[in-house]
Amino acid sequence: MNDSLRTVRPRGRGWWAAAVAVAALAQAGTAGAMTCRVEPVKSVLAADASETMMVKVSLKGGVAPAMNRAPINLCLVIDRSGSMQGERIARAKEAAIAAVERLTAEDVVSVVIFDNQIDTIVPAQYAKDKASIVSAIRAVQSRGSTAIFGAMAQAAAEIRKNAHREYLNRIILLSDGQANVGPSQPVDFGRLGVSLMKEGISVSTVGVGLDFNEDLMTNLSGKSDGNSYFVENSDDLPRIFSSELGSALSVVARKVSLRIDFAAGTTPLEIVGREGTINGATVTLDFNQLYGGQEKYVLIRAAFSPGKDETSRPVATAEVRYVDATSSRLERLTATGSVRFSKDLERVRRSVNTDVLLEAELTEDAIATEKAIRLVDEGKSKEAAIVFEAQKRRMSTLAKEQPALKPAAMSRASMQEVNYSRAASGSFDARARKENTRDNYEVLNQQMSP
Amino acid sequence: MGKRNLHFYLLLIGVPAIVLTGTAIYSLVHVQHRLVELRNSLMWGASNHLAKMVEERVSQQNGQLEQILNAVLEKQLVESLCEIRRTNPLARNVFVWEKGAGITFPGRDALSAEDQSFLSRYQRAFPPEHNWTLYGEEDAGKRVAPHSGVKRWVDANGLQLVVWRQVNDRCAIGIEVEMIALLARVSLLPSDWNAAIESVVLADSRGRLMQYGGGIDTLGRGAIYTVPLDTSLCPTWNIEVYSSLLDNRRSALATLLIGGALLSLLLASLFAGGFLLARDAARERRDALQKTAFVSNVSHELKTPLTNIRLYAELLADGHAKTPEAHGQYLGVIVTESERLTRLINNVLDFGRLEQQRRVFHLEAIDMAAWLQSATRALRGITDDAGMTVTLACPPDLRARADRDALSQVFLNVIDNACKYAKDGKTIDITFDTAADGTLTLAISDRGPGMDARHAQRIFQRFFRVDDSTTASVGGCGLGLSIAKQLMHGMGGDIRWQPRDNGGSTFLLTLPTDH
DSSP states (O other), X not given: OOHHHHTTSGGGSOXXXXXXXXXXXXXXXXXXXXXXXXXXXXXXXXXTOOEEEEEEEEEEEOOOOSSSOOOEEEEEEEEOSGGGTTHHHHHHHHHHHHHHHHOOTXXXXXXXXXXXXXXXXXXXXXXXXXXXXXXXXHTOOOOSOOOHHHHHHHHHHHHHTTTTSSOEEEEEEEEOSOOOSSOOOHHHHHHHHHHHHHTTEEEEEEEESSOSOHHHHHHHHHHTTOOEEEESSGGGHHHHHHHHHXXXXXXXXXXXXXXXXXXXXXXXXXXXXSOOEEEXXXXXXXXXEEETTOEEEEEEEEEEOOOOTTOEEEXXXXXXXXXXXXXXXXXXXXXXXXXXXXXXXXXXXXXXXXXXXXXXHHHHHHHHHHHHHHHHHTTOHHHHHHHHHHHHHHHHHHHHHOGGGHHHHHHXXXXXXXXXXXXXXXXXXXXXXXXXXXXXXXXXXXXXOO | OOHHHHHHHHHHXXXXXXXXXXXXXXXXXXXXXXXXXXXXXHHHHHHHHHHHHHHHHHHHHHHHHHHHHHTXXXXXXXXXXXXXXXXXXXXXXXXXXXXXXXXXXXXXXXXXXXXXXXHHHHHHHSOTTOOTTSOOEEETTEEEOOOEEEEEEEETTEEEEEEEEEEETTEEEEEEEOHHHHHHTOOOOOTTSOTTTEEEEEEEXXXXXXXXXXXXXXXXXXXXXXXXXXXXXXXXXXEEEEESSOOHHHHHHHHHHHHHHHHHHHHXXXXXXXXXXXXXXXXXXXXXXXXXXXXXXXXXXXXXXHHHHHHXXXXXXXXXXXSHHHHHHHHHHHHHHHHHHHHHHHHHHHHHHHHTXXXXXXXXXXXXXXXXXXXXXXXXXXXXXXXXXXXXXXXXXXXXXXXXXXXXXXXXXXXXXXXXXXXXXXXXXXXXEEOTTXXXXXXXXXXXXXXXXXXXXXXXXXXXXXXXXXXXXSOOOSOHHHHHHHHHHHTTOEEEEEEOTTXXXXXXXXXXXXO
């Protein structure tokens, strides 16, 4: 990942610009822990014409309180299979120990290690006797094969021991291998992630080296609203763990459920890049948590029926229900968004919310990239190259049409050009696949960079 | 020991040894067999218990879902079902079925990828005419309406479950169970399971491994047991048990090895013990015989001089010695016989002391030439009586480190023997030799009949007397050379016999020299 690419991430931009642009039309909802907004790509639509357009509904976490954070219920799941031997297991242990050291006596921690055998070396307990927890981690040695599924089942069981409490539940899975004992399909792990998410358990995955199955890892973390990391060099492990724990400790809201009711005249067609439910005019989605300063959003493609010149009408009302991480109280928050109709096409053109446009474009780009990766997997490198090429052109066009988005769009276009040449020459290798998968993940899940 | 005796002993030891080993191997095999059986039955029990646990867990989860379905209000079907799907970890999808229309929720539009995959799964599993409200099952001639239940089918991804219930006679609702979440909640390994040698696996009939407990690899191993789960609950699911212990070929080999080792050990120890006992018994018997011979020898040896002394003393007392010459001759006999008696008794006493290791040696430097002169002179009575001449070849300044009395005793015993058995040779030659290692050897050679070389060692054993014509006519108690050997050893030297060239015997006395 190069630095220029980092700049396209949502966290790096001033969202206030968008707020100013739509201030007249949208009413943002703000409570202590978060702000909610409903923003269509264009705030002014051509009058008397039907149109299909993206609507962004975003949640932005407020500043995490330095004190009185919610206790965390953490389970570290560490691969000790034979391939972890040497530097990797040593760094993983170091990282796990550093994570344990950051916990306070109110937090709960458990440690599960696995090869083909699964051992709970630290059963769920308060992080009081850190010395004995640390010595249990230190004693871990590498061996055997990789039973990720069994280890996850065990980790979930450890988390469930304290599931009734108001904890932030988190599993951190560290592995460098393919699941080769028990279920091993990425889709199975995606389903497991969905199920864990419903229990309020997020799984963050840390893949080490180039041999792990990134689809499995991203499916698991993506569907459970956790983070996903790819670490080629095990030296980065302590930093990744620290960042992961840091973000987990900065959670401002838990059990976030979002319900978007579209107003008459606007019909939701598709949720882009996320999983949610559309039932008539209602879209529902869940997030396990929102971190301090993090923006999470959902993009919905919606059909707008024609409107008369110089009228405005509401697009949708978003309702957020969540548990405030500090007070553990259930909170509710609403926000609405609306559009105007105009015959003045210049006004329509100027009403584009470039931030929302960029996010929509990047999301579509990530989805296209995922599709191209699947084509490469199927041995259809030529077809994949065509997709990459098309994305490159699309990003270049975006850069031309929207000067404000030029740096981000050009950087993405050059990335797609690299992908194109790799796919065309048949050199789209494991590293390229992992890097692209990670970038897609960060875009689609609005993951904050470590 | 006679050959027949040997056979008897071998039989006496060997037969019980073989019987014992046979019994031991039999018991070993039997115990092993019993252990395997016991273990088998324990593991069988444990795997059945596990199967029951899995079944219970599955039916318990299904039951919970059924209860949740029962609580769904007819007025808010879709909302309630969506809430179930949103919050219940075990609910993968929900659906509403209506008579004539089929699946009405999820609807036909705005379908998510998961909705689509559910509908295609549903269509593959259930024909369009599948009626969730039809009176289906027949029980004892009566049609029974199943109002709710669990529908099971197996597709490419394995077992799938749908928990359903009738809402009314036109409508039914259902939950597709999240199988992976159900599997994740089936924890397999009981805490007392020995994970190092056994593994237990939940697999389906296609051999797809779903849950795994234990430490041994199942690859390349056959399951010892396959316990199928209740087909009405979890069809195609099996509990499989793998073990690294119950490998019959290996355990048979182990039994054979242990049995073989046991037999060899038993036989070896029995034979060794038997051999030692037999040898001890033979030695005891020989010692007893030798002691009897010794007593009779000693008695004879004591009696002969005593009889002579008494005879000549009586002759003197009765005044038979008429002349002074006869008087002197009689007294001479008495003196000689007394000396002989004294020597004999000294030997017996010495022997006793040596046997009890009470003899103390006073080692000193001895000038061999001077000592030999005086020792030969002291023994002149004996040698002269036997008609022997002693020749000495002793270099001057040769000094040995020895106990003077002990050395004289050895010398006396060897010379006495020569006089007794090698009279006919007429000469005793005494020579010296020194070796580089600081020992000197005194060789005493005669020209007698010599001795069979096979007795070379045994002549130094106590009570031993060579049993031939030479010794038959000469008295002795078999102690002289035994005493000589012990005395020489006591002084740090040795005594050996070797045949002399051209007939006769040589006794070699080695002693440390004195520097």
